[in-house]
Amino acid sequence: MEIKEFPFQTLNWSAVEKEERTGTTGTATWRIFKMGDIRVRMVEYSANYLADHWCKKGHIIYCIEGEMITELEDGREFVLSKGMTYHVGDNCEAHRSRSENGCSLFIVD
Numbered sequence: 001m002e003i004k005e006f007p008f009q010t011l012n013w014s015a016v017e018k019e020e021r022t023g024t025t026g027t028a029t030w031r032i033f034k035m036g037d038i039r040v041r042m043v044e045y046s047a048n049y050l051a052d053h054w055c056k057k058g059h060i061i062y063c064i065e066g067e068m069i070t071e072l073e074d075g076r077e078f079v080l081s082k083g084m085t086y087h088v089g090d091n092c093e094a095h096r097s098r099s100e101n102g103c104s105l106f107i108v109d
Helices: none
Strands: 019-022 027-035 039-051 058-070 078-080 085-088 095-108
Touching: 039 058, 078 085
Parallel strands: none
Antiparallel strands: 019 027, 027 039, 039 095, 058 078, 058 085, 058 095
16 A cells, blocks of 8 residues: 555544445444545444445454454455454455444544
8 A cells, every 4th residue: 555645634533424324234334534545434333234245345444342244255254343453455355244233443445
């Protein structure tokens, strides 16, 4: 990843407008900040959330609170709980997430 030039700045996430996205079940609430080609997000999954698609985008994801399960297209599953991260590159293993009780995530992609 190349982080291209942009000025130093701070961000109050509570001031960033929320976008709600419906999953197969449940909802995901996104707050998005873009820095050139880099997208930084604060995301909350509701209880019983299941993504509505297989994703091939690369991410670095930090779990702030709660727990989610990420399923790879080949059937493997990984639990991400508070304080953990996962990392996957663009066009690597397709993945989708779900959360039984909800979670809060910090995502860079």
